[in-house]
Amino acid sequence: MIDSRKRNFLAGLFEAAVLRADPKRALEDVLPPKPRGRTVVIGAGKGAAQLAAAFEELWDGPLSGTVVTRYGYGAPCKSITVLEASHPVPDDAGLAASRALFDTVSGLSEDDLVVALVCGGGSALLPAPPEGLSLEDEQDLNRALLASGAPIGVMNAIRKHASRIKGGRLAAAAWPARVVSLVVSDVPGDEACQVASGPTVPDALSLTEVQAMVAARNIVLPERIRAHLASGKDLPPRPDDPVFARNEVRVIASAGLSLEAAADMAKDAGVEAVILSDAIEGEARDVGLVHAAIAREVAGRDRPFAKPVVILSGGETTVTLRGKGKGGRNTEFLLSFAAAIDGVEGIVALAADTDGIDGSQDNAGAFAGPDSAGQLRSKGIDPLASLAANDAWTAFNAIDDLFVTGPTGTNVNDFRAILVGELPYQA
Template sequence: MSSPDDIRHFLDVLFRTAIKAADPVFCLPPHLPTPSVNGKTVVIGAGKAAAAMASALEQHWGNDVDLSGVVVTRYGHEVPTRKIRVMSASHPVPDAAGIAATREICNAVQNLSADDLVICLISGGGSALLVDPIAPITLDEKQALNRDLLKSGASISEMNCVRRHISQVKGGKLAALCHPATVMMYAISDVPGDDFLDIASGPTNADPTTCGDALAILQHYNINAAPAILTVLRNGIGETIKPGDARLHNVTSHMVATPQMALEAAAKLCADHGIAAHILGDSIEGEARDVAGVMAGIARQVQKYGQPFQAPCILLSGGETTVTIRGTGRGGRNVEFLMALANTLNGQSGIYAIAGDTDGIDGIEEIAGAMITPDTIARARQKNINIKDQLADNNGHGFFEKLGDHIITGPTLTNVNDFRAILVMDPTAL
């Protein structure tokens, strides 16, 4: 990497390599069972990768086996399938199409027997796509709650705890509907720690948390939920399926792709090019600005003192940061991280970075992420753009678009959460 253009190209390839490692075409088939001749096989699923997973399953299953079912994915993430119906809905804020798709999924698993098999395909985004609020909660009230949770700074685990307890299908309830059939759930993880319960809010997994826990989260973040939501939580109407419930005895969960796998694929590419890569963590959480401050400190320590690693090297990390929204700009957690990182580094030589969401959507726009270079702030000044003002307005997408540093992948048809790579060059070579 002898020039800035070479560096930018390599970082872009690194990001796309991480995404490819989680492609359902490659990661799902090795985990699937042998097609059964006993009973029916019904496929259900939800998430940004659900359609791609359904297509990969059909290729594995072949044409001569009875197969049916329904999956729901985000608008624009559909792929052709032969036997499994693909429906689409809104993400991250649910819509009426999501309710319709969820009810079709529930209908598909009615009146099953112990000889039948349900294959459940779950991936990131499923919490918003698999939606059927408990009465008397309305869709409008559910949508408002989702928006408030997304703006609050709550972690994904906290958000999903609330979502589980106002849903008719989350927190093991979907698997309970399938009883007494065998249920095999296959997941592509987009959550820190790869907890099955947090992927699409755990529709096939037992949930030890309670309605009281969900209420406490709303109170902690000062979220004024609708009276109907509070009634469902206070009265325990929304309680989830608990560990030990007999209806979940024939349910198994399998992880087919994780953030760690994506980071390891990127690290291997670095090694193939003779560049040392260090994985700092696959489940880093916290405010995007705070994480950026820590990462900037590590990068500076590497470059100045050779600690804890020698430069040149690449620092890799994954996870899901949060953004407490204070401005009115267009943004997402990855571009927020990058703006804060550039602001902290303040043009320090020899440090480049890329960050993006592996589903191709950072925030709610079809922009995966962006890239920063040592001259990011200088180029912004030339365009009369003040990075501190942009950061205060949460305008990461606007900022990087004006610089031409935003990254657009289109729908990747997978989701293993955020990917971050920071290149720290040897100061003696600058």
């Protein structure tokens, strides 16, 4: 069993990270000047409704607008319409939401202001297939990308070239109004054009570069999507297009800022904290092995960090689907990690998605310690067999080590905290 003080300590670090990305806190210092004309709010992502509610509270003046979020992630707004749709595979409600956003920004003047509240999850929530493609084609594309193990930047680059709304197209539709995009980053490197596939932020990536990405990673695209890309039609607008000349983009919350908040909380409790990176990518199981190797080195040799220490990292790992189990990238990371620290005392870890949902289940992530693998075996579960089947959720559920928070109202990607050593008495 994992010590309750250590479990609570790690959960507290997660809460500090999420609080740093709180919508009201993130927005209050970045509000744009009031326009001469109308203020229109649009948005998409798992935290879009909470961002909209916070913006309404902070904005001193009339406004209207539309945002779309995942089913069950809504929040009450007075003047902004909140729509819900499916994630991670798009549905008809997402199609309707995309149409509603285009309607919201139509007919505006150069005196009007569009505020775009964009966060992770918007790619799936905004299906808008180009002419010749259907919702089913976008669904097939999403499934293929989710199973491919490709990094999020590659997935979003492909999505932008098979859409009428991504890659800056929604902002282009708002012209001649000015568009200010306020972005909560859930992508490594905090490139605003990658968040939610950039509906209001154009990308300089060319079709040739996208096709090279597909070839380099041997991504098997649905035939109709492949044919669409080959046709070279409906290319996204370039960043130097005059329709974007008056627009502004700001990243208002990110994994880096949230990790710094967690590190500060750990240090206040008397535990040294180190941040490996806020932009780690790669197969979740492989990233788990690397983190486990570092933790074992600290536990056994006090290098490269001395105990006690909490090792923090963020970014977005990927999972190549091999089996048909339940789980997400954070529980997959942690199951690989647990197997690699099996029996090594003094190591406890939490891995979770800051939006509160890891994969398609209701948990944010899970906890693991030196006894996790042994507990699984005592219940007849082989940790490595579960890993091979992509069944990490079932494994951690069996030993009651899932981490459940519910929707957090924000999304700054994965959060990993590994405590090596004992907590001070006051922590």
